[in-house]
Amino acid sequence: MAKIVIIGAGVMGSALSWPLSDNGHEVYLVGTHLDHSIIDSCKQSQYHPGLKRSLPKAVIPCNIEELPNIITGFDLIISGVNSLGVRWIGKTLSPFLKPRDKIVAVTKGLEIGSGGSLSILPEVMQRELPQSIGSRISIAAIGGPCIASELAGRRQSCVVVASNDDETANIFKQYSVTSYYHVWVAKDLKAVEIAAALKNAYTVSIGYVYGFLDKKGGVDTAGAGMYNFAAALFAQACSEIFQILDSYGLDPSHAFTLAGAGDLYVTCQKGRSFKAGHLLGEGRTLIQVHELLKGETLEAILVINEMAKLLPFLANDRKFPLMNFLVDLIVNNQQPQLDLDHFFDLVN
Amino acid sequence: MAKIVIIGAGVMGSALSWPLSDNGHEVYLVGTHLDHSIIDSCKQSQYHPGLKRSLPKAVIPCNIEELPNIITGFDLIISGVNSLGVRWIGKTLSPFLKPRDKIVAVTKGLEIGSGGSLSILPEVMQRELPQSIGSRISIAAIGGPCIASELAGRRQSCVVVASNDDETANIFKQYSVTSYYHVWVAKDLKAVEIAAALKNAYTVSIGYVYGFLDKKGGVDTAGAGMYNFAAALFAQACSEIFQILDSYGLDPSHAFTLAGAGDLYVTCQKGRSFKAGHLLGEGRTLIQVHELLKGETLEAILVINEMAKLLPFLANDRKFPLMNFLVDLIVNNQQPQLDLDHFFDLVN
Numbered sequence: 001m002a003k004i005v006i007i008g009a010g011v012m013g014s015a016l017s018w019p020l021s022d023n024g025h026e027v028y029l030v031g032t033h034l035d036h037s038i039i040d041s042c043k044q045s046q047y048h049p050g051l052k053r054s055l056p057k058a059v060i061p062c063n064i065e066e067l068p069n070i071i072t073g074f075d076l077i078i079s080g081v082n083s084l085g086v087r088w089i090g091k092t093l094s095p096f097l098k099p100r101d102k103i104v105a106v107t108k109g110l111e112i113g114s115g116g117s118l119s120i121l122p123e124v125m126q127r128e129l130p131q132s133i134g135s136r137i138s139i140a141a142i143g144g145p146c147i148a149s150e151l152a153g154r155r156q157s158c159v160v161v162a163s164n165d166d167e168t169a170n171i172f173k174q175y176s177v178t179s180y181y182h183v184w185v186a187k188d189l190k191a192v193e194i195a196a197a198l199k200n201a202y203t204v205s206i207g208y209v210y211g212f213l214d215k216k217g218g219v220d221t222a223g224a225g226m227y228n229f230a231a232a233l234f235a236q237a238c239s240e241i242f243q244i245l246d247s248y249g250l251d252p253s254h255a256f257t258l259a260g261a262g263d264l265y266v267t268c269q270k271g272r273s274f275k276a277g278h279l280l281g282e283g284r285t286l287i288q289v290h291e292l293l294k295g296e297t298l299e300a301i302l303v304i305n306e307m308a309k310l311l312p313f314l315a316n317d318r319k320f321p322l323m324n325f326l327v328d329l330i331v332n333n334q335q336p337q338l339d340l341d342h343f344f345d346l347v348n
Numbered sequence: 349m350a351k352i353v354i355i356g357a358g359v360m361g362s363a364l365s366w367p368l369s370d371n372g373h374e375v376y377l378v379g380t381h382l383d384h385s386i387i388d389s390c391k392q393s394q395y396h397p398g399l400k401r402s403l404p405k406a407v408i409p410c411n412i413e414e415l416p417n418i419i420t421g422f423d424l425i426i427s428g429v430n431s432l433g434v435r436w437i438g439k440t441l442s443p444f445l446k447p448r449d450k451i452v453a454v455t456k457g458l459e460i461g462s463g464g465s466l467s468i469l470p471e472v473m474q475r476e477l478p479q480s481i482g483s484r485i486s487i488a489a490i491g492g493p494c495i496a497s498e499l500a501g502r503r504q505s506c507v508v509v510a511s512n513d514d515e516t517a518n519i520f521k522q523y524s525v526t527s528y529y530h531v532w533v534a535k536d537l538k539a540v541e542i543a544a545a546l547k548n549a550y551t552v553s554i555g556y557v558y559g560f561l562d563k564k565g566g567v568d569t570a571g572a573g574m575y576n577f578a579a580a581l582f583a584q585a586c587s588e589i590f591q592i593l594d595s596y597g598l599d600p601s602h603a604f605t606l607a608g609a610g611d612l613y614v615t616c617q618k619g620r621s622f623k624a625g626h627l628l629g630e631g632r633t634l635i636q637v638h639e640l641l642k643g644e645t646l647e648a649i650l651v652i653n654e655m656a657k658l659l660p661f662l663a664n665d666r667k668f669p670l671m672n673f674l675v676d677l678i679v680n681n682q683q684p685q686l687d688l689d690h691f692f693d694l695v696n
């Protein structure tokens with residue numbers, strides 16, 4: 001039996017307590033300073049208001065103030081904070097970490113440095129740790145299609161976990177695999193994280209088409225929607241993710257497996273990024289979208305802002321017309337046209 | 349202005365008359381012996397009952413008996429028949445074809461010979477022609493997400509066309525590109541056709557999950573559906589299409605561009621293959637599915653039957669657990685379990 005500390009009581013971090021606890025591990029769910037009302041509810045009755053479900057009985061909910069008492073002797077830490085909390089969790093964990101400790105991150109995002117360097121969020125977190133420890137921590141990240149409410153409902157989910165060593169990904173798999181949670185171990189942490197971050201961004205474009213369809217009066221009298229259009233963007237998204245991974249010498253197969261195409265598909269079925277794109281397609285401004293989705297972190301918007309910094313550094317940015325569209329829409333505040341004739345250069 | 353003869357007045361062949369006619373070409377839409385009622389309606393008022401829309405005024409509807417009179421001096425033939433009509437169209441065209449004539453096929457399917465040889469439908473059609481002509485005909489095929497009613501509604505669609513020479517694909521592009529119909533030319537005809545055929549088969553598995561969800565009472569009280577499950581199958585489908593193309597030395601990028609992931613996405617939104625899978629997932633038998641979808645050709649079922657013949661010949665058929673599931677379900681008439689733990693070998 002392992003001792004596992006999940007930090008961040010948002011839906012995804014919390015949902016992981018199901019398979020881990022079903023496997024008999026000692027699971028602590030530690031809320032951040034933003035999660036007090038969630039944790040108070042869990043402490044009272046195990047009911048998680050975000051997931052609309054009671055946590056498994058054995059899961060122990062804790063407030064962040066209790067962290068120093070419960071973190072001793074842990075086998076695995078899971079970082080369930082969103083991308084805005086990545087630096088915070090690095091700072092928060094600093095006093096408690098030692099070399100070879102293991103952290104698994106669920107957050108998806110990326111950051112571009114002023115010189116065009118691309119960092120994935122586990123790297124951003126690592127840089128907050130004391131140098132002597134940061135480089136010696138073992139970090140893994142989870143990608144793939146996993147709506148939290150379905151995992152908490154013990155419904156079939158397949159994910160991929162990758163780490164900067166083989167050990168942490170394999171240990172996470174060993175702790176978490178159940179009859180409903182299927183885990184594959186991959187070697188290329190950076191590829192998984194980039195694919196997972198980009199799929200959020202590209203989902204905005206697909207949601208945009210559905211919103212645009214509604215704006216134009218929806219399906220016409222002969223039953224024609226705009227699914228061809230949405231599907232073309234879906235394919236272009238896979239293709240651009242492939243090319244970005246390939247251009248960094250990373251494993252591009254993640255573009256068309258769980259972290260890429262799989263997660264893109266599920267996010268287009270149900271997700272904040274899709275909802276944001278839908279609202280934009282209806283003609284709302286980004287400010288209106290933020291107001292309407294108040295309280296939700298739009299990782300997709302953050303990623304598009306980062307990609308705006310990266311595009312000028314990519315060898316051939318003409319190959320990313322869909323990301324260029326998203327940057328014009330979100331960052332440059334334009335009403336851009338989708339230049340479909342410049343898609344699919346890869347095919348030729 | 350080119351003279352273009354479309355044979356087969358089903359929805360897809362007929363829908364192509366929109367961009368071709370909008371570009372000012374002389375377009376004949378020739379129904380097969382099964383299309384008399386469609387053509388009669390079109391002759392009377394241009395109204396196409398399948399598309400629920402009037403054909404562009406310039407399009408000339410014809411019955412099959414008129415073919416000998418109108419086929420002379422054509423620049424391009426488009427074969428719009430379904431996969432069951434491929435041999436018929438080869439025989440029908442035989443008397444009229446000469447070397448270097450150009451045919452574009454919209455049909456998606458494949459055939460496996462007794463020794464495990466894989467033929468795409470353009471090859472099957474070619475074999476019906478006199479030998480002296482068959483090998484010297486230029487054939488192209490169209491792949492990618494294109495619901496016919498949307499194309500006929502002049503809504504944005506992106507497709508890929510590939511031919512056994514560069515010329516026919518390029519000529520089709522030249523004739524058909526409009527502001528709403530975007531055409532990419534690819535070199536690998538066989539890869540495009542195989543990806544296009546397989547996506548129908550794999551769509552059945554994704555539809556199956558949605559049907560299974562309904563059978564289990566739908567979304568649960570906490571809002572959990574089975575989208576993670578569907579998305580995992582989507583990713584596995586892309587991965588298996590990639591591996592099949594790769595194992596034949598074909599261009600595997602078609603697995604995650606228009607003909608693969610793009611067409612898979614749109615077929616999962618709306619399509620017969622999805623409907624068939626949905627009914628199977630609800631617990632209906634294949635016989636019931638055929639009864640309920642009477643009158644619709646289920647290309648997906650035909651492809652799965654062919655793949656049942658191919659799997660034993662593939663070097664490592666363990667790599668295709670999702671296709672094996674479909675074969676068990678459709679061909680072996682079992683109630684198989686989806687062995688999710690054997691997915692995603694590619695990732696490792």
